[in-house]
Amino acid sequence: MVEGHGVHRVAQRHRRLLLGKVFKATSPNGRFAQGAKLIDDRTLSRIEAIGKNLFYFWGDRGDGGKNTTVVHIHFGMSGQFKTAGFGKLEATKNTRLELASESDDIVAHLSAMTVNHGDMEFYDKxxxxxxxxxxxxxxxxxxxxxxxxxxRKSVGALLMDQSVIAGLGNIYRAEVLFKAGLHPETPGASIDHETFTNVWQISKDFLRRGVETGSILTVEPQEAKVLGPPWTRRYIYNHSQCGRCGTRVKTWDMAGRTVYACVKCQPLESTLDPPRKKQLAKAKGHVPFVSHCAPEPRQAASALDAALEKVSAGEKRNVEHVALVEESTLELAELSRLKVKELKTKLSDLDLPTSGKKEELLKRLVKHRPGKIPFKRRR
Structure with missing residues (x-):
């Protein structure tokens, strides 16, 4: 599921690239044909991000919203809203909306679980x-x-309730409650205001860091140096042991989602009702899995290496649920589809060496293509 920080990153980028522009709007797969007609050749006047939801407003802001069409987007598990130069994106069977402007040299493709539209009353609701x-x-x-x-819900359930706090998902829930020292089964009504304020502030800090970095990073940089791998990014989510005390991380079911806790760092100080007590009794030691939602990537030597890793892993799956695809990564993905023989031909045309494996050929070609894919080395 695309978390709140990823949605806000999309909104920030699109305010820079799309806001105030007029687009030819179409629905390549036909699943948003009516909505596309309503926003075609109209000005994108406003973008709002609320939790995991995006709202795009088409129409004149000076008319009080009387003729405004609002498009509501919820990405779901793997949606994306990518942008590139005009004519540089190819629609797929999942592309529900295309926004194109030849004069502004830009095109945007949207694929998402939910894409619907309405008026301002629809938005307010x-x-x-x-x-x-x-x-x-x-x-x-x-x-x-x-x-x-x-x-009457637990704090673990309340943090996932989008009608209470909008934007947090399962990874953030695990990490916020660990940082706050709260057991997920603690009744929400039992905590004092100071504890609640701490939970709220931690949530805000983690989400802001996610917006800044594009990743769910919850361990403070200085503590990450002390804890070392594999706890440099997250404390307990998808870890078998607690990064701080070494206690086995326990997992169990809460409303159909896996919940995590270190019973030493997050002691349960409340009495549970029989159903929750029975569920908690089923808690087991967590066995880490390969997570596509929150991968633990090796340290890449450069931005180019990182982009190559994303392409090989399947960039369209939205690593870390960023829901964005940069134009440079799109071009790299196109190059990666070439056969070794084709890559060697391109290198030969540039008077470059043609020896090595496919990844080496790709790196060499990217680094020496004039004016293409401006990857910068990470500091």
């Missing part, structure tokens, strides 16, 4: 159903606190 987004300036933590006090 959607927003009313969502909780407070820690990443937004207008977020009201007091409303979340009131929801905690009135709820």
């Amino acid at each position: 959607k927003v009313k159903a969502l909780g407070q987004d820690p990443l937004r300036e207008d977020a009201d933590a007091d409303l979340v606190w009131e929801a905690f006090k009135k709820s």
Whole structure:
């Protein structure tokens, strides 16, 4: 599932690239044909990100929203909204919306679980159903606190309830509660305001870091140096042991999702009702799996190496759920589809060596193509 930080990254990028422009809007797979007609040849005037939801507004902002068409997007598990130069993207069977402007030399392709449209009343109704987004300036933590006090749910369930807090997913839940020292089964109504404020602030800090880095990084840089691998990115999510104390990480089911806890660092201090006590009794030591949602990549020597890793892993799967694909990575993906013989021909045309394996040929070609794929070495 694309987490809140990934959605906000899309919004930030699209405010720079798309906002204020007029596009030819079409629906390549036909699944958003009516909506595309309504926004075709109209100005994209506003973009809002709330939790895991995006809202794009088409129309004149000066008319009070009377003629505005709002497009609502929820990426789901692996959606994306990629941009590139005009004519440089090829639609797939999943492309529900294409925005194209030859004069601005840009095209955008959207594939997502949910893409629907409506008017401002439609937008207001959607927003009313969502909780407070820690990443937004207008977020009201007091409303979340009131929801905690009135709820019979556990803190683990409340953090995943998008009508309470919008934007957190399973990885963030595990890490936020660990950092706060709270057991996931702790009743939400039982915590005091100071503890709640700490949970809210940790959520905000983790999501902001996600927006800045494009990854779910919850371990503080200095502590990461102390803990070392594999706890340089996350404390307990998908780890067999706690990075701080070495205790076996326990997992069990909560509303159909796996919940994580270190019972030493997150002691349960509340009495549970029989159903939850029975579920908790099924907790087992976690066995790490290969995660496509939060991979543990090796340290890449350069941005080019990182991009090559993404291409080989399948960039369209949205590593870390960023839901963005950079134009440089798209071009690299196109080159990677060439056969070794074709790569060697291109290298020969540039008077470059043609020896080596395919990855070496790709690196050599990318580094020496004039004006193409401006990868910069990481500091």
